[in-house]
Amino acid sequence: MVKFGLVVELSHEAEEYLEAIYKLQKRGGVARTKELAEELNVVPGSITNTIAHLEKHGLVEHTPYRGVRLTAEGERLALNIIRRHRLAERLLTDILEAEWGDVHESACKLEHALTEDVLSLLEKRLGYPKFCPHGNPIPTESGEVSDVECFPLTSVAANQTCTIARIINERREMLLALAAKGIKPNVPVHVVKLRRRKVVLCVAGREQTISRREAESIWVKTAEVKTNNV
Numbered sequence: 001m002v003k004f005g006l007v008v009e010l011s012h013e014a015e016e017y018l019e020a021i022y023k024l025q026k027r028g029g030v031a032r033t034k035e036l037a038e039e040l041n042v043v044p045g046s047i048t049n050t051i052a053h054l055e056k057h058g059l060v061e062h063t064p065y066r067g068v069r070l071t072a073e074g075e076r077l078a079l080n081i082i083r084r085h086r087l088a089e090r091l092l093t094d095i096l097e098a099e100w101g102d103v104h105e106s107a108c109k110l111e112h113a114l115t116e117d118v119l120s121l122l123e124k125r126l127g128y129p130k131f132c133p134h135g136n137p138i139p140t141e142s143g144e145v146s147d148v149e150c151f152p153l154t155s156v157a158a159n160q161t162c163t164i165a166r167i168i169n170e171r172r173e174m175l176l177a178l179a180a181k182g183i184k185p186n187v188p189v190h191v192v193k194l195r196r197r198k199v200v201l202c203v204a205g206r207e208q209t210i211s212r213r214e215a216e217s218i219w220v221k222t223a224e225v226k227t228n229n230v
Helices: 012-028 033-040 044-056 072-095 100-113 116-126 172-179 212-216
Strands: 002-004 007-009 060-063 067-070 161-167 188-194 198-203 206-211 218-221
Touching: 012 033, 012 044, 012 067, 012 072, 012 100, 033 044, 033 067, 044 060, 067 072, 072 100, 072 116, 100 172, 161 172, 172 212, 198 212, 206 212, 212 218
Parallel strands: none
Antiparallel strands: 002 007, 060 067, 161 188, 161 218, 188 198, 198 206
């Protein structure tokens, strides 16, 4: 990592860390080591050195036993990384017609090569999209995020109907499994049953059973949040 005044050149690994920390911080207020390891698909012990490196450069604040948070500069950089990634996903799906479930991993590689000039041209060509193919918001060039209020599917009461807003776990296996059951952004679903390990949904008139882990990755809008645990 090299720092020149206000410009920071990040390694690909550091960029992946900032992106993951931002997502976890948005969901839970802080990125904990275990969650970060799961998000990045690495062992917890390998995280320490990179976090220390990011902290040394003023991009994160690490509180032992509590977790990691981005500084203002870290968040600015993270939003730029996420912008590149999600526009890369839209390039792959909208222009190159790549499969919806396959683009996340490809975008992880492509995002590092996109300059600001190319991003501006790409955004214009795509019609200034506000969301990635999986429903997650695309930050603007100035770092603004147009978001919609939504909730985890696991917070919705049984016998309620809601509309899928986004899929927050964008790994290929997760997206393909959900897509095979008709579960994508903007699709209405009816919650039939919520159990400790599984959730039963009605999607396009057919019952579909998903795991609790899959349900936690689905965020919905226009939902009634339950008041009691199932």
